[in-house]
Amino acid sequence: MNITESLLYSFGSETKIFKKGEMIFREGDQALYYFQIVEGKIKLNNYNEDGKEFIHNILGKNQSFGDSLIFLEKKYPMNASCLSPTELIRLPKNNFLELLEKNPDVSIEMNHCLSQRLYYKMVMIQNMASSNPSVRLKGLLNYLRSFHDEDCDPCFSVQLTRQQIANLVGLRVETVIRALKKMEKEGDIKIQDRKILY
Structure with a gap:
């Protein structure tokens, strides 16, 4: 918002x-x-x-x-x-x-924003239940990319450290590093200068 x-x-x-x-x-x-x-x-x-x-x-x-x-x-x-x-x-x-009371358009935009967050929280919870690290990471990357307007593949640059990503998805940092390498090999992401492009 x-x-x-x-x-x-x-x-x-x-x-x-x-x-x-x-x-x-x-x-x-x-x-x-x-x-x-x-x-x-x-x-x-x-x-x-x-x-x-x-x-x-x-x-x-x-x-x-x-x-x-x-x-x-x-x-x-x-x-x-x-x-x-x-x-x-x-x-x-x-x-x-x-x-909000005096600006109904802002109130509607607020509802849209809160609904979007709730939607992605539900998706994230579903992904977090997966034992597959790649599923968890894709869920997070989709959530992060949803806040940006870029419509290309892959061009969204993830501005998080590997440790921050691990803390967001409830995995060990070593597991995140291995899963990201696997995702890069499978063509899901690109890694340039240690930055993840999705």
Whole structure:
């Protein structure tokens, strides 16, 4: 979801700057804001009882987060932290709801965005149930590519490390590396200068 900055500011949003590694919110914090990324990269994650990280998503410029929880009286079920220096626009929950009420077109776009996320979450859950690492990786790559307009094959460049990919699909990094090599050999992806093209 990407709402025009001028519209966000007209409803009382503010710009916040974060350093690399800084937390935007923690698991258990009350959901109070709509966030939109102006520059930078953030990750949404959890840690299990053994301290193993699970990454829910990695988001970049013009993407939003925290929006689905604005409609619920719930606490964040994950952390949000900066993978790079990040500039965000932050709009308080009540102001955001007022913005949607007064701008039905934005509200419809929000529904579309949330529906798309829900759809790909369901697809990802189905893929995660597979014991085949390639199925899990293809599910993730399709999800990531869905946020971009390129319609060529393969041209979408995956801007994630092998470790981040492993954390997103619940596999060991060695398994991801082997599966990616197999996928390259089968023509599903290209790897150029260590970048995955899908």
